[in-house]
Amino acid sequence: MTGVGTNRVAIIVDGRAVAADVEPRTLLADFLRDTCGAVAVHIGCGEGTCGACTVALDGIAVRSCLMLAVQADGGTIVTAAGLAALDGPPDAQNLTPLQLAFRAHHALQCGFCTPGILVATALFLRANPHPTRAEIVDHLSGHLCRCTGNVPIIAAIEAAAGATAP
Amino acid sequence: MTRPLRFGTRTPRREDPDLLRGEGKFLADLIPQGALWLTVVRSTDAHAIILGLDAEAAKAMPGVAAIVTAADLPAGLGHLPCVDLIDTSLPVFHPVLAGERIRYAGQPIAAVVASTPAQAEDAAAAVIVATRKLAPVLSAADALRPESPWLYPELGTNAVHVTRQLVGDPDAAFSVAALVVEETVAVHRVGAAPMEMRGCFGEVEPGSGRLVLTSTTQIPQSVRAHLAEILTRPAESILVRAPRLGGGFGLKEAMYPEEVLVLLLAERLGRPVAFLEDRREHFRSAVQAREETIRIRAAFAVDGTATAVDVACLADIGGAYGLVANAPGAAIANARGGYVMPNFRSVATSVVTNKPPLNVYRGAGHPQAVLAMERVMDKAATALGIDRAAIRRHNLIPAWMLPLDRGISYSGLPRQILDSGDYVHAFDMTLEAIGYAAFPARKAAFEAAHPRRKLGLGLSFMVEMTAVGPDEPAEIEVLPDGRVRLHAALTAMGQGIETVLGQVVADTLGIDLDAVEISLADTDRIPFAVGTYASRGGAVGGSAAAKAGKALIEVATDLGADLLGVDRSAVEWSEGAIVRRDGTNEPLPLVELARLAASAGRADALRASVRFAVPDTSFAYGAHAAIVEVDTGTGVVTVLDYAVTHDCGRLGNPMIVDGQIVGGVTQGIGATLYEEIAFDAAGRPLTQGFFDYPIPVAATAPRFHLLHLETPSPHNPLGMKGAGEAGFTGTPAAITNAVADALGQDLPLTRDPGPLSPARIRALLREREVAQAAGFSA
Amino acid sequence: MKPAPFAYERPSDVAGVLALLGDGGPQKAILAGGQSLVLALARRARTPELVIDINRIAGLDAITVDGEGCLVIGATARLEEVRVHPAVRSGWPLIAEALGLVANPVVRRRGTLVGNLSNNGPGCEMAAVALVLDAEFVVERLGSDPSRVPSAIFLTLGGTVGFVTAVRFPPPSPGGFAFVELSRRPQHVCTLGAAVQLGPAGPVIALAGFATAIRCTAAEHASTPEALRAALAADLAGAGSADTLDEYRHDVAAVLVGDALAVARSRAA
Numbered sequence A: 001m002t003g004v005g006t007n008r009v010a011i012i013v014d015g016r017a018v019a020a021d022v023e024p025r026t027l028l029a030d031f032l033r034d035t036c037g038a039v040a041v042h043i044g045c046g047e048g049t050c051g052a053c054t055v056a057l058d059g060i061a062v063r064s065c066l067m068l069a070v071q072a073d074g075g076t077i078v079t080a081a082g083l084a085a086l087d088g089p090p091d092a093q094n095l096t097p098l099q100l101a102f103r104a105h106h107a108l109q110c111g112f113c114t115p116g117i118l119v120a121t122a123l124f125l126r127a128n129p130h131p132t133r134a135e136i137v138d139h140l141s142g143h144l145c146r147c148t149g150n151v152p153i154i155a156a157i158e159a160a161a162g163a164t165a166p
Numbered sequence B: 001m002t003r004p005l006r007f008g009t010r011t012p013r014r015e016d017p018d019l020l021r022g023e024g025k026f027l028a029d030l031i032p033q034g035a036l037w038l039t040v041v042r043s044t045d046a047h048a049i050i051l052g053l054d055a056e057a058a059k060a061m062p063g064v065a066a067i068v069t070a071a072d073l074p075a076g077l078g079h080l081p082c083v084d085l086i087d088t089s090l091p092v093f094h095p096v097l098a099g100e101r102i103r104y105a106g107q108p109i110a111a112v113v114a115s116t117p118a119q120a121e122d123a124a125a126a127v128i129v130a131t132r133k134l135a136p137v138l139s140a141a142d143a144l145r146p147e148s149p150w151l152y153p154e155l156g157t158n159a160v161h162v163t164r165q166l167v168g169d170p171d172a173a174f175s176v177a178a179l180v181v182e183e184t185v186a187v188h189r190v191g192a193a194p195m196e197m198r199g200c201f202g203e204v205e206p207g208s209g210r211l212v213l214t215s216t217t218q219i220p221q222s223v224r225a226h227l228a229e230i231l232t233r234p235a236e237s238i239l240v241r242a243p244r245l246g247g248g249f250g251l252k253e254a255m256y257p258e259e260v261l262v263l264l265l266a267e268r269l270g271r272p273v274a275f276l277e278d279r280r281e282h283f284r285s286a287v288q289a290r291e292e293t294i295r296i297r298a299a300f301a302v303d304g305t306a307t308a309v310d311v312a313c314l315a316d317i318g319g320a321y322g323l324v325a326n327a328p329g330a331a332i333a334n335a336r337g338g339y340v341m342p343n344f345r346s347v348a349t350s351v352v353t354n355k356p357p358l359n360v361y362r363g364a365g366h367p368q369a370v371l372a373m374e375r376v377m378d379k380a381a382t383a384l385g386i387d388r389a390a391i392r393r394h395n396l397i398p399a400w401m402l403p404l405d406r407g408i409s410y411s412g413l414p415r416q417i418l419d420s421g422d423y424v425h426a427f428d429m430t431l432e433a434i435g436y437a438a439f440p441a442r443k444a445a446f447e448a449a450h451p452r453r454k455l456g457l458g459l460s461f462m463v464e465m466t467a468v469g470p471d472e473p474a475e476i477e478v479l480p481d482g483r484v485r486l487h488a489a490l491t492a493m494g495q496g497i498e499t500v501l502g503q504v505v506a507d508t509l510g511i512d513l514d515a516v517e518i519s520l521a522d523t524d525r526i527p528f529a530v531g532t533y534a535s536r537g538g539a540v541g542g543s544a545a546a547k548a549g550k551a552l553i554e555v556a557t558d559l560g561a562d563l564l565g566v567d568r569s570a571v572e573w574s575e576g577a578i579v580r581r582d583g584t585n586e587p588l589p590l591v592e593l594a595r596l597a598a599s600a601g602r603a604d605a606l607r608a609s610v611r612f613a614v615p616d617t618s619f620a621y622g623a624h625a626a627i628v629e630v631d632t633g634t635g636v637v638t639v640l641d642y643a644v645t646h647d648c649g650r651l652g653n654p655m656i657v658d659g660q661i662v663g664g665v666t667q668g669i670g671a672t673l674y675e676e677i678a679f680d681a682a683g684r685p686l687t688q689g690f691f692d693y694p695i696p697v698a699a700t701a702p703r704f705h706l707l708h709l710e711t712p713s714p715h716n717p718l719g720m721k722g723a724g725e726a727g728f729t730g731t732p733a734a735i736t737n738a739v740a741d742a743l744g745q746d747l748p749l750t751r752d753p754g755p756l757s758p759a760r761i762r763a764l765l766r767e768r769e770v771a772q773a774a775g776f777s778a
Numbered sequence C: 001m002k003p004a005p006f007a008y009e010r011p012s013d014v015a016g017v018l019a020l021l022g023d024g025g026p027q028k029a030i031l032a033g034g035q036s037l038v039l040a041l042a043r044r045a046r047t048p049e050l051v052i053d054i055n056r057i058a059g060l061d062a063i064t065v066d067g068e069g070c071l072v073i074g075a076t077a078r079l080e081e082v083r084v085h086p087a088v089r090s091g092w093p094l095i096a097e098a099l100g101l102v103a104n105p106v107v108r109r110r111g112t113l114v115g116n117l118s119n120n121g122p123g124c125e126m127a128a129v130a131l132v133l134d135a136e137f138v139v140e141r142l143g144s145d146p147s148r149v150p151s152a153i154f155l156t157l158g159g160t161v162g163f164v165t166a167v168r169f170p171p172p173s174p175g176g177f178a179f180v181e182l183s184r185r186p187q188h189v190c191t192l193g194a195a196v197q198l199g200p201a202g203p204v205i206a207l208a209g210f211a212t213a214i215r216c217t218a219a220e221h222a223s224t225p226e227a228l229r230a231a232l233a234a235d236l237a238g239a240g241s242a243d244t245l246d247e248y249r250h251d252v253a254a255v256l257v258g259d260a261l262a263v264a265r266s267r268a269a
């Protein structure tokens, strides 16, 4: 490891400040899981295709497996565990409207893909509160779910969008 | 007075809140602090002799704790298991680490353990493996050619496992047949590709010295038993746990070398050792599925009656046995599915090749067998000039004929007695749902408007073994706070088992769902069980849970009478409480009983342990139909509509069952149209990740039309059959038949392996154009 | 899937990048969006000694129309920002249409257009667009003035030419346009993509999907479907192989280009 050294990374994860020295090669996904304990960040591929590791970095959805931790230095991260920061207020079980819509529509089975989809969808609905079905399908192009057949996920997002209608 | 039953309702899932908050506690979330990390050095050659291994430089790298090769493994270490061997099976077992010969690219050669995953990878990259390459054998057909090398030279053959079935006198039926239809159905290699990859970690339990494996497995109890054999140590000294799985689909119904390695290394190094697969590794080291070629011949009378079927199946099982030696064989034995077909012969041969091991995946061999049979039905209908739906209705087993013993016996499987249902009715419901009668008009209108595009409708009918035995254990206990905890041996992998079991226990005891806790897949609690596969969890696990609940009612009522100082006959159980039969006094609710029992020092009495013996297999069935659009210019196939009528007995939770069907059909669409694990000419995997393995997404979802029949299974008190595999099983057949309907039954869609990709469709259309231009067309 | 060790620098200006980059070579890697590079690092397909992160260089993410009417897209401008940019949508709609097919919305928010074109991976849609629109690349090297490299040259050299600070598209020619593509599965990696821009001199056509994108000049003069088929056969005669699907690409090229031309003409009408 001679010559590569470490870099200081200070970020805020779901409202909690974390700082640590990491090797430059440390991936953001690994940093979030191993150093920050953010286990809502799921690694389904490590190659940027599945979307399970998606987190919000300064309000933008990113694949945490395709970023170096050092790149996120100074940033604010939201994972599915802190979804309320991106979505409506949570209920008594700490579930936001989007999470409740997923539950009501059986839009998760094993739930491994779910955190990434929730984060990306919360940001998507912020930018586009009343999407068409085609826009939802396009939005989901970056997320793989092996269990549900995706139809219930589309339905849940439609319902969540409808629920926030003005 | 009576509380509404949970069973049969769309009860929201109990596992959802944790999962939605990202608190799912998957395997990767449970790895202990301070664990060392295992990386496996894998062969890059498909077929080779290992000449030498040099790990000296690697051993000196930062963070490295150990590097282990086959030579360093304990003497007498066993190989990975195979559970369906018969007398004539040849020994082609998977070693934990390759010793002398490499039989597939991806096979483990050495284990590297270091402080971090990155350091383990650094060192793995520095391990030098010298090999002498051998010619690879890359298909079952190749493997049987006389000039092909043998993967196990000492055996003198690559055909290692053969099973046969014979019912009636097929030869006699063929000799008088009005029509004999022959078809070759080549099915390509795919993978279950759950979103959570494989992982495991091993620890040594302080004090007891027991080895503790936590693994992404659907079969923790079996893994424990196999580990005991492999490690030659008593099963009591091994503990296996399965956390929630991020999907299983059969890929985690296997045993993997890493499960052995993490235990050996944890014991040797005195620290926990963890392994997490990566996605590229996944496509060369996790079990693969489906690859086989079926030759099917069927005899028909002029009226369309199928009188005999003869099937031969050649499965390309890779370089060694998976957990099962012949996944296709069991299903090919059931190739007749829901059709009467009195005379039957099958032979299923497993052939070793230089590819990763083949194992089961959702539906095991059933989807391939159904595809073969349903192609034959379409061909026969065309040849005889009979409507495709009519020929199927004509041959489907009528309801009055059930139960029907198929006369099949298959090693390791129970008798094949189709139990119950109304196949014809289900089939008719699907015809209605897909709009069969109106389809010709729809097709004509569409094709007139889109000259390059064709519509096709495909049908299939599937019958499948579900809810298999032999038995299923359950334990139940009342906690000090009056809540009830059920311990089941099953693994949670997205199928909602915690919800379904909770529904059953709540109903049985007459208590709130919230008062029921479910604990799963811990061999410390329940050491012996068979596992979670073959669509068995809900039906047999639910039945065991119901039995446990009833047993608990008995002991609780006994204890209640005792503590109240009344005669046992004076009290009974009602709505989660002990009540006096004469109606006097307040009911004694479970929470009070638990308190009384505790203060009397008898809390231990409030528990029961049962085993539900499955008397016979339940056969679920379903009728599928698909409508596809094919662009003949580009070869692109789009599934527009998909209808399924399924009968999995009583629906414990219709929402969950629908989810299983839609999810299964979707995987079937993926395997039929998009997915393929491919290899280059040297046998090296071309599939590196999802870039090369396009699974279905939201954009590929058809319109679904789901219907159910609920014929109770006679084989369990809940009347349930299984639903986990039904969606997939009928799908390749329905879609392939739909494409054939669109493009012509003469197009040889199944002659060669591979998905019905745009490139394959175009190649087949071009081939036909060339043949027609040359005047060869029929 | 963990990168090999490397050092990391985050210069704050272009001069800093040039100083670190020196003569370039495989030991140095420029990190922009990282949507290809980080995967290559994780798979150890690339093992540079130094990764130069250009994401915090002020102004490098600009999307502007310059004095000559050219669209200039800076090295850290994200694909999605380019796609939704009003000037792009109105003046260079072919870019926006093709970008809608690149990767997925999340990757597009991070990945950059310059990075996408510098990698020019298999099925790179934007490479075909760059050929059709005659884009040029602004390349800086230590000690010399910025140079402009035409697409036809840049796409064969890739990121090895120096530090690409921007890609430049000439003023738009008003006319119909279309980008259509085929893939193994909807929304998957592009197997074959056709970019068409109608201009005063007729259509300009390029195909993405072979080893690199190919400008199809013969096809631009074809007037019947049969002629198009023959012309494309000539255009693609020397196409480099991408993978096992080449035969399919040759087979369907004429159909795909025909579809793209039809869409473009319907928009021109």
Ligand code: FES
Residues within 6 Å of the ligand: A042, A043, A044, A045, A046, A047, A048, A049, A050, A051, A052, A053, A054, A063, A064, A065, A066
């Ligand atoms: S783990 Fe990052 S996209 Fe799959």
Ligand code: FES
Residues within 6 Å of the ligand: A107, A108, A109, A110, A111, A112, A113, A114, A144, A145, A146, A147, A148, B195, B246, B247, B494
């Ligand atoms: S719910 Fe299992 S992968 Fe989506």
